[in-house]
Amino acid sequence: MPAASAIKVMVVDDQASMRAMIRRSLQDLGFRDVRDKGAATEALASIKSDRVHLIISDFNMPEMDGLELLKAVREDPVIGKTVFIMLTGSSDRDLVQKAAALGVNNYLVKPFAPAALKDKIERVFGELS
Template identity: 75%
Template sequence: MVVDDQTSMRAMIRRTLQDLGFRDVRDKADAAEALDDVRVNRVHLIISDYNMPDMDGLQFLQEVRKDAVIGKTVFIMLTASAEKEIVQKAAEMGVNNYVVKPFTPAALKEKIERVFGALT
């Protein structure tokens, strides 16, 4: 599940994931909508932007982690800056990894492989 309020960013990440071999890649522009979706249709990976209206990435991460069913889902946070406070808070809340925008497909692959192991 790719969650970002920017259409172009969602499309780029979705294409990258598909190129890496991920199947059934879904995306949402809104964290609350994504949360509802992953509760019904479980996923193996959530890649979420930090800076979104209504529910930011940290709030989304918090909601995912406190859910007994989806709480262990791999969660990678995207942020436009490597603000130490945001990164620390995300780590405390159980984020699996984070990616600083802008990033390349290779950088995203490397972050995913740190969590899942080598992708074939």
């Protein structure tokens, strides 16, 4: 049972309003170390230099999408085991299958309630204390 305050999180979404909403939800759940980036390429570089425990990434982003970010994370020997939760605007079965094949830990369909985000995180980390 990790305390949420001990888990470092990187939120990746090209929409600033979505990043802010997720950050607020995480802070309300007790997370203290929440970073965010508007582009997957920036997030990947940041994660490689300063590791996190959890990546919450949007799927649909320009340049590098969430699946490409997930693939890059999983292929890296240092950050490859980082917990990855994918956010998507649709429950497209093909996308879910591709993400699962790449090793996503969980996914969440937008829009979502903070309780749903908490549930997805707890399914991976166990109950947040």
